Amino acid sequence: MTLARPIVLAVFNGKGGVGKTTTAVNLAAVFAETHSVLLVDADPQGSALWWTGRSPSDLGFEVKAQTNPARLARLRQEHNHSLIIVDTPPALGSAILAAVIPSADYLLLPTPPAPMDLAVLITTVNEAVAPSGVSHRVLLTKVDSRSVGEAIEAQNTLLELKIPACNAFIRAYKAHERAALEGLPVLKWRGKNSQEARSDYCRVAEELQRDWNQP
Numbered sequence: 001m002t003l004a005r006p007i008v009l010a011v012f013n014g015k016g017g018v019g020k021t022t023t024a025v026n027l028a029a030v031f032a033e034t035h036s037v038l039l040v041d042a043d044p045q046g047s048a049l050w051w052t053g054r055s056p057s058d059l060g061f062e063v064k065a066q067t068n069p070a071r072l073a074r075l076r077q078e079h080n081h082s083l084i085i086v087d088t089p090p091a092l093g094s095a096i097l098a099a100v101i102p103s104a105d106y107l108l109l110p111t112p113p114a115p116m117d118l119a120v121l122i123t124t125v126n127e128a129v130a131p132s133g134v135s136h137r138v139l140l141t142k143v144d145s146r147s148v149g150e151a152i153e154a155q156n157t158l159l160e161l162k163i164p165a166c167n168a169f170i171r172a173y174k175a176h177e178r179a180a181l182e183g184l185p186v187l188k189w190r191g192k193n194s195q196e197a198r199s200d201y202c203r204v205a206e207e208l209q210r211d212w213n214q215p
Contacts, residue, residue: 008075009083009214010104012097013111014124019141021047022176023110024087024103029097029185030205035082037061042072042096043089050136056185076103089139092128106205106212110170113143113154135211139204140169166176168203172195192200 011024025048028039041048042045044067052063062081068074075084086100101107107119107129121138129136138158143151151169158165175197179189186197 005096005212006076006082006084007106008079008086008102008104008149009106009112009208010086010088011108012088012101013109014018014090014092014128015111015117015119015120017111018090018117019110019170020090021051021087022180023108023139023141024048024085024205025051025180026176026187026201027108027205027208028085029059029187030198030201031083031085032059032061033187036080038079038081038170039063040072040084040086041065042067042086042100047088048087051180051183054061056183057188059185060092067096069095072096073099074078075102083114084122084178092124097128098121101134104134105192106208107132107134108139108208110138110139110141113140113151113169116193122158122161122163136164138163138165138212140165143169145171145173165208166204168200168207170200170204173197 012018013022026038028037031037039061041047048064049063052059067090068159088100089096109121111117140154141150154196155165173193174185175189175191175193178191179186
């Protein structure tokens with residue numbers, strides 16, 4: 001499936017530790033198999049740049065750090081990639097987010113399904129995402145494969161609140177941490193549960209593309 005037009009995808013959550021950078025890096029790797037992809041690290045902590053900069057091989061996508069709000073607002077004008085993925089800082093009131101959100105085509109909001117994480121996410125959607133009018137979906141991350149029911153319950157809660165969520169979710173595997181330590185996305189890492197981790201992100205990518213290609 002091809003993209004009908006260039007897309008700016010911002011991976012966003014006002015809370016840290018939710019799998020934001022992991023989502024951005026791994027989705028960049030999935031989409032790079034078929035598209036020209038730029039991953040922009042807009043988080044001053046530089047986690048995505050640290051991760052990909054340690055890679056022993058070509059990842060198949062370009063990575064740049066950019067924290068200048070004016071430049072972030074012009075990503076589409078300054079780059080000609082099919083897909084630009086922006087890893088954002090966990091700071092709701094930041095000038096970076098104020099620039100990125102309105103200029104994005106789509107927001108992906110990773111969150112673990114635990115009630116406390118979900119409550120923060122719902123507040124974020126209501127206060128910062130819904131008013132922007134930008135298309136978005138919540139992506140459940142760090143899902144314990146032994147208690148998938150928690151994720152399904154979280155998806156139902158979001159559905160009741162009319163907050164769109166991905167049907168696919170990301171299960172918690174040590175593969176994610178081990179791949180990151182080696183500077184690799186799980187697509188290029190070979191070890192226990194690497195195939196399962198890869199398939200989770202492939203399902204998310206397929207779901208996003210269906211959204212983007214709707215007329």
